[in-house]
Amino acid sequence: MYGVCGCCGALRPRYKRLVDNIFPEDPEDGLVKTNMEKLTFYALSAPEKLDRIGAYLSERLIRDVGRHRYGYVCIAMEALDQLLMACHCQSINLFVESFLKMVAKLLESEKPNLQILGTNSFVKFANIEEDTPSYHRSYDFFVSRFSEMCHSSHDDLEIKTKIRMSGIKGLQGVVRKTVNDELQANIWDPQHMDKIVPSLLFNLQHVEEAESRSPSPLQAPEKEKENPAELAERCLRELLGRAAFGNIKNAIKPVLIHLDNHSLWEPKVFAIRCFKIIMYSIQQLLGHLDANSRSAATVRAGIVEVLSEAAVIAATGSVGPTVLEMFNTLLRQLRLSIDYALTGSYDGSYDGAGVSLGTKIIKEHEERMFQEAVIKTIGSFASTLPTYQRSEVILFIMSKVPLPSLHHPVETGRTGENRNRLTQIMLLKSLLQVSLGFQCSNMMSALPSNFLDRLLSTALMDDPEIRLFVLEILISFIDRHGNRHKFSSISTLSDISVLKLKVDKCSRQDTVFMKKHSQQLYRHIYLCCKEETNTQKHYEALYGLLALISIELANEEVVVDLIRLVLAIQDLAQVNEENLPVYNRCALYALGAAYLNLISQLTTVPAFCQHIHEVIETRKKEAPYMLPEDVFVEKPRLSQDLDGVVIEFLFRQSKISEVLGGSGYNSDRLSLPYIPQLTDEDRLSKRKSIGETISLQVEVESRNSPEREERVPAEEITYETLKKAIVDSVTVEEQERERRRQVVEKFQKAPFEEIAAHCGARASLLQSKLNQIFEITIRPPPSPSGTITAAYGQPQNHSIPVYEMKFPDLCVY
Numbered sequence: 162m163y164g165v166c167g168c169c170g171a172l173r174p175r176y177k178r179l180v181d182n183i184f185p186e187d188p189e190d191g192l193v194k195t196n197m198e199k200l201t202f203y204a205l206s207a208p209e210k211l212d213r214i215g216a217y218l219s220e221r222l223i224r225d226v227g228r229h230r231y232g233y234v235c236i237a238m239e240a241l242d243q244l245l246m247a248c249h250c251q252s253i254n255l256f257v258e259s260f261l262k263m264v265a266k267l268l269e270s271e272k273p274n275l276q277i278l279g280t281n282s283f284v285k286f287a288n289i290e291e292d293t294p295s296y297h298r299s300y301d302f303f304v305s306r307f308s309e310m311c312h313s314s315h316d317d318l319e320i321k322t323k324i325r326m327s328g329i330k331g332l333q334g335v336v337r338k339t340v341n342d343e344l345q346a347n348i349w350d351p352q353h354m355d356k357i358v359p360s361l362l363f364n365l366q367h368v369e370e371a372e373s374r375s376p377s378p379l380q381a382p383e384k385e386k387e388n389p390a391e392l393a394e395r396c397l398r399e400l401l402g403r404a405a406f407g408n409i410k411n412a413i414k415p416v417l418i419h420l421d422n423h424s425l426w427e428p429k430v431f432a433i434r435c436f437k438i439i440m441y442s443i444q445q446l447l448g449h450l451d452a453n454s455r456s457a458a459t460v461r462a463g464i465v466e467v468l469s470e471a472a473v474i475a476a477t478g479s480v481g482p483t484v485l486e487m488f489n490t491l492l493r494q495l496r497l498s499i500d501y502a503l504t505g506s507y508d509g510s511y512d513g514a515g516v517s518l519g520t521k522i523i524k525e526h527e528e529r530m531f532q533e534a535v536i537k538t539i540g541s542f543a544s545t546l547p548t549y550q551r552s553e554v555i556l557f558i559m560s561k562v563p564l565p566s567l568h569h570p571v572e573t574g575r576t577g578e579n580r581n582r583l584t585q586i587m588l589l590k591s592l593l594q595v596s597l598g599f600q601c602s603n604m605m606s607a608l609p610s611n612f613l614d615r616l617l618s619t620a621l622m623d624d625p626e627i628r629l630f631v632l633e634i635l636i637s638f639i640d641r642h643g644n645r646h647k648f649s650s651i652s653t654l655s656d657i658s659v660l661k662l663k664v665d666k667c668s669r670q671d672t673v674f675m676k677k678h679s680q681q682l683y684r685h686i687y688l689c690c691k692e693e694t695n696t697q698k699h700y701e702a703l704y705g706l707l708a709l710i711s712i713e714l715a716n717e718e719v720v721v722d723l724i725r726l727v728l729a730i731q732d733l734a735q736v737n738e739e740n741l742p743v744y745n746r747c748a749l750y751a752l753g754a755a756y757l758n759l760i761s762q763l764t765t766v767p768a769f770c771q772h773i774h775e776v777i778e779t780r781k782k783e784a785p786y787m788l789p790e791d792v793f794v795e796k797p798r799l800s801q802d803l804d805g806v807v808i809e810f811l812f813r814q815s816k817i818s819e820v821l822g823g824s825g826y827n828s829d830r831l832s833l834p835y836i837p838q839l840t841d842e843d844r845l846s847k848r849k850s851i852g853e854t855i856s857l858q859v860e861v862e863s864r865n866s867p868e869r870e871e872r873v874p875a876e877e878i879t880y881e882t883l884k885k886a887i888v889d890s891v892t893v894e895e896q897e898r899e900r901r902r903q904v905v906e907k908f909q910k911a912p913f914e915e916i917a918a919h920c921g922a923r924a925s926l927l928q929s930k931l932n933q934i935f936e937i938t939i940r941p942p943p944s945p946s947g948t949i950t951a952a953y954g955q956p957q958n959h960s961i962p963v964y965e966m967k968f969p970d971l972c973v974y
Contacts (some may be wrong), residue, residue: 188232215259287334426463540594
């Protein structure tokens with residue numbers, strides 16, 4: 162029987178004989194190249210035989226694997242690789258099925274070498290661009306198997322590294338093969354991404370372990386090339402780089418789940434590394450932050466800090482969500498954190514005794530840490546935005562600040578007041594972070610009216626911390642040349658040139674801004690000085706604000722108004738109608754001295770500088786408690802007797818008006834004391850009741866008559882007068898509507914004769930009026946009938962009106 166089979170060997174199909182000939186007797190001799198060339202030529206000449214060649218090679222490989230003849234297995238795979246590279250005919254699909262079957266057989270083996278061999282062959286196949294599409298090919302097994310290899314835990318570290326790298330390369334090959342082929346199974350489906358992405362992150366995460374077991378320095382360069390972490394990072398970058406907008410969500414979600422499951426938000430080092438790779442996926446991270454609103458504060462803080470790092474890296478315009486969406490999410494988290502800190506629970510529910518029913522214990526210091534992380538992230542992200550987008554963000558944040566106004570009621574009660582205060586402070590902190598480094602040449606754009614009104618409203622609140630934030634925000638916006646740090650401390654320098662101030666001429670836009678908003682700014686500065694709760698930081702901020710206005714926005718008119726304002730602040734400390742403490746009065750004296758010393762040297766008027774210098778020297782000798790060097794120190798040296806301040810210690814308005822008037826300044830305006838007018842906005846800013854009746858005093862006076870000695874009495878507009886005006890206007894409208902209805906009804910129902918008589922009477926009246934007008938306005942020509950004698954014997958010209966004269970026919974056309 163065996164002899165018969167041997168005799169019939171020559172009758173076997175040619176493709177089988179060609180396949181058998183490529184295998185040598187000793188597998189160590191390798192592939193028989195001449196016979197391989199014959200097989201390749203035959204496959205190209207008869208492409209219809211290619212699928213049979215593949216099936217036969219697959220049969221031999223499976224048999225050799227079962228018999229542990231691994232040398233012949235390597236030869237079979239080498240032959241398959243060469244055939245794949247050489248053949249691109251329409252029959253390649255059937256051959257590929259045999260090829261993938263053999264690769265799967267190798268991957269199922271427990272031998273690491275066979276797994277690596279199969280992976281290398283698959284990677285070569287993945288790099289081939291096929292000419293014909295495939296409708297029934299599936300890569301599910303390869304995704305699962307390669308992902309499993311990425312998690313290899315082999316005892317031998319070198320073999321484990323090779324297997325993991327083979328798994329990563331295999332996943333990379335699957336992505337390359339399927340991502341651009343619409344006929345293949347969608348690789349972006351969650352069932353595939355949930356295996357691919359965690360496998361890559363697993364190898365990316367264990368880079369520390371590989372580094373801790375680094376080999377000797379001589380072998381280090383070779384090992385660095387075989388680092389699975391670097392290969393996983395490249396593969397992850399490629400994966401995300403190939404993702405379309407609709408697929409990025411499925412790729413990012415496994416990252417977030419992996420970080421959650423392995424508690425990687427709190428150390429945040431690995432999370433930051435991941436999102437540096439996927440930095441344009443901020444939208445998914447924002448959604449994940451919302452999903453973890455009730456997680457521990459440390460977890461939420463880790464997510465926010467990762468977001469901060471990713472936002473800094475993100476280039477302008479490359480961020481996925483809209484700008485306001487990101488800030489809205491962060492501000493919402495800020496408000497939630499405030500609620501958590503106040504209520505002590507994530508649901509805010511209490512029992513009858515006032516004890517929180519939350520299942521998790523909330524630590525206030527952790528929530529505070531989270532709030533600071535949110536504020537830092539807001540500032541980091543805003544720093545990457547262009548000016549116009551940052552302006553929108555500033556307006557958006559300001560619109561979220563709760564203000565006690567008619568249109569923005571705040572919560573009442575102790576809890577409501579605490580929530581309002583904390584919300585105001587956190588949002589103003591965020592606004593300060595956004596305003597830092599803000600550069601805008603046009604102040605009208607940097608501080609629009611709607612923003613400035615709301616910001617200055619908060620400047621008059623009772624809370625000193627809120628007022629300080631508002632002053633610092635204004636300083637950040639006005640400082641466009643980096644001078645603010647030069648006024649961080651208050652002093653009376655004899656020569657301000659040591660400050661090296663950067664001063665530019667006031668632009669036309671700045672002049673327009675000050676004409677529109679200067680009085681508003683002055684009023685709020687003056688009212689801030691009257692607050693009893695002011696500290697040294699408040700006076701330093703006020704000094705910096707006055708100095709920066711003088712440098713950035715001042716012309717001659719602004720300088721005059723600022724001097725009047727500071728002299729009014731001096732009068733405030735001298736008269737003391739507000740019963741201010743001794744420290745506040747000394748601080749106001751010192752603030753005025755420091756500012757007038759600065760502005761006198763900026764104006765460079767010698768007589769002005771001399772007067773300021775004389776007063777300062779007098780104070781140094783006899784009243785040092787009125788100078789900043791003695792007031793704004795750790796232990797202020799104050800005087801308890803401020804009511805007996807002599808005139809030599811004060812800056813005199815008459816003297817300043819005289820010396821500046823001689824240098825071209827408006828002396829008339831300088832001689833007028835500054836008196837701010839309180840508005841309803843100021844009263845509301847003191848958090849009075851919204852339901853309280855508000856009475857506005859409107860003074861009507863003529864601005865064009867300087868001789869006016871007596872003011873027109875003010876008209877008091879109260880709730881009753883407003884109500885009466887509204888009712889009267891409604892009554893007039895109803896009367897007009899009734900009159901129109903009667904006219905329409907008359908023309909619809911009255912007899913024709915009555916309507917005709919009414920219209921005829923109106924027409925006759927109109928005609929008589931026209932005749933009178935014509936008699937008056939038209940000068941008649943000389944009468945052709947000559948003169949006639951009047952009733953009293955006097956000659957009188959009798960004229961015929963033009964519209965009644967008869968002209969010859971020649972004049973008629």
